[in-house]
Amino acid sequence: MYEKAMLIYNGNAGSNDIATLLSEAVAGLSQHITEFTLMKTNERGDTERLCRERGEHFDLVIIMGGDGTVHEAVNGLIHLERSPSIFILPTGTCNDFARALNIPLKVKQACEAFKEATVQPLDIGLVNERAFSNFFGLGLITRASEGTNDDLKSSIGKFSYFLSAIQSLQTAESFSYSLQLDGKTVQDEAVMILAMNGSFLGTTNLYHEQTKLDDGKLELYIIREAGLALLKNLFNKARSPEWPGEMEGIEFIQAASLQLETSPIEDIDIDGEIYLETPTRLSLKQKALPFLVCKEEK
Template sequence: MRWEKAMLVYNQKAGKEKVGQLGDAVEALAGEIGELTLVQTKEPGDGEKICRERGGDYDLLLLLGGDGTIHECINGAARAERSPEIAILPGGTCNDFARTLRLPMQVGRAAEEALAGRVMDTDIGTVNGRAFTNFVGIGLITDTSENIDSEQKERMGKVSYFLSTLRTLRQAEPFRFRLTHDEGVVDSEAVMILAANGRSLGTAKLPFAEEGLHDGKLDVLIIREAGLSLAWQVLNGGDLTDYRESGGVIEYIKTSSLTIETDEPKGIDSDGEVYLQTPADISVLPSKLRFFYGPDADAEEKVAVETDSVLPGG
C-alpha cells in the first residue's frame, strides 16, 4: 500500500453518464490506497474549491474528467496549503494534458500506469492570476472553442472540434497585438497566438521538445495567416526550424513570461475555457506541482494519438 489517504475528484457528468469510468478507476486504485475519498463536483467552481480547501489533507489527489475539469481542479491545487501528488485520469473528449503526461486514454489503464510510473515536478502556467496546465490562446483558437456546438460535441466527440475549426477558418480575421517577452517585443498582426506548456492540442501532438514541461519556459507560436494546411502542418508536429526568424508567417518564441496587448479586448482560451480577456499577463511557475507520468520514456507509443487529430481542444 503506497498511500494512506487519497481523494478522487470527478465531475457530475462523469458520475452520471460514465459510471464505468469511475468503477474502473476505483478498481485499479483499491490495492494502492488505504483510505480513498470520492468527491463529486456538482456545479462550476466546485472542483477548484474542493482542491484548494481539502487537497492538502491527502497524500494523493486523483482528478477524473476532461481538460475543463482538470483546469478547474488545478487552479485549486496550485493554491492549496500543501500540494499533494496528482494523477490525471482522462474522462473527457480530448484529454490533452493526460496525453502530455503520456498516459493511456482508458481510465483504468491510466490509473494503473500512472501509479506504476514516476512522479515529476512539473511547470504550470498562469494567465492574469489563473493557473493553466496546457495552453493559453488568443484569436482563432478562442473563436474555435466558442463556436463548438455542445450537442454536437456530445454526439461526435473530438470531431466537433474539427468542424468548429472549419467554420471558424472561413471568418478568421487578423488582429493587431503587441507581445513583450524575455528577449524583446513583437508588434504585428496575427490570426492566432498560442502559449503552450503542454504537448497536445485537440489530440494533436504539438511540435515542441518533451522536456519543455520542466524548463521554466513557455513555447509561443504567432500565426499570421489562417491557411488551414499551414496551421495543420505545424500544429500536428511539423518542424519549427524554418519558423524561428521573426517576421514570417509563423514565429516561434521560448520565454518564461510574456504580456499580450490587443487594440480591442480579445477572449483568452485557457485550457479550452474562455472566461478571460486581453491584456494578458502570462508566466511560468517552475516545478509548481507534482504529476504522475506514464512509466516509460517512450510511452508515446501507448498513447492513442489518432491520425484524425484536430486543432484546438478543451
C-alpha cells in the same frame, strides 16, 4: 502506497456510463491506497473549491474528467503550501494534458499504468492570477472553441472541434498586438497567438523538440495568417513528430514571461475555458505541482 487519496469526478460531463468508470477506477487504484475518498462535483467550480479546501488533507488527488476538470483542479491546488500528488484519469473529450503525461485514455489502462507512474513536479502557467496546465490562446483558437456546439461535442466528441476550426479558418480576422518580451516591445498583426505549456491541442500533437514540461519556458506561436499556409503547416506537423524547419507565417518563441496587449480586446482561452480577456501578463511557475507521469509506450 498512498495513505489518503481523494478521487474527484464530474458527474455531469462526458461519458454516460460514470458508474462503470468509477467501478473500474476504484477496483484499479484501491489496492494502492489505504483510505480512499470519492467526491462528486455537481456544478462548475466544485473541483477547484474541493482542491483548495481539502487538497492538503490528502497525499494524492485523482482527477477523473476532461481538460476543464483538470483546469479547475490546478487552480485549486496551485496556491496550497503543500500540494498532494496529482493523477489524471481521462474521461473528457480531448484529454490533452493527460496525453502529454503519457496517461492511457481508457480508465482501466490508466489504472494499470498508475502502478509504474512517477511523480514529477511540472510547470504551471499563470495569466491574470489564474492558472493553466496546457495552453493559453487568443484569436482563431478562441473563436473555434466558442463555435463548438455543446450537444455536438457530447455526441461526436473531438471531431466537433475539427468542424469548428475549419469554419473559423474561413472567417479568421487579424488583430493588432503589442508584445513585451525580453526587454523589448514587438508590435504587429496576427490571427492567433498560442502559448503552450503542454504538447497537445485538440488531440493534435504540437510537440516541439525544445518542449519540456519542467524547463520554466512557454512555447509561443504567433500565427500571422490563416488559410492555406496555416493548413499546410498543420498538415506537415501532423505527419511528423517534429515541427517543419520552415513554418510559413508562424513565429516560434520561447519565454518565461511576457506582457500582451491587443486591439481590439480579445477573449482568452486557457485549457479550453474562456473567461478572461486582454491585456494580460503571462508567466510560468516552474515545477509548481507534482503530477504522476506514466511511462511512454514504445
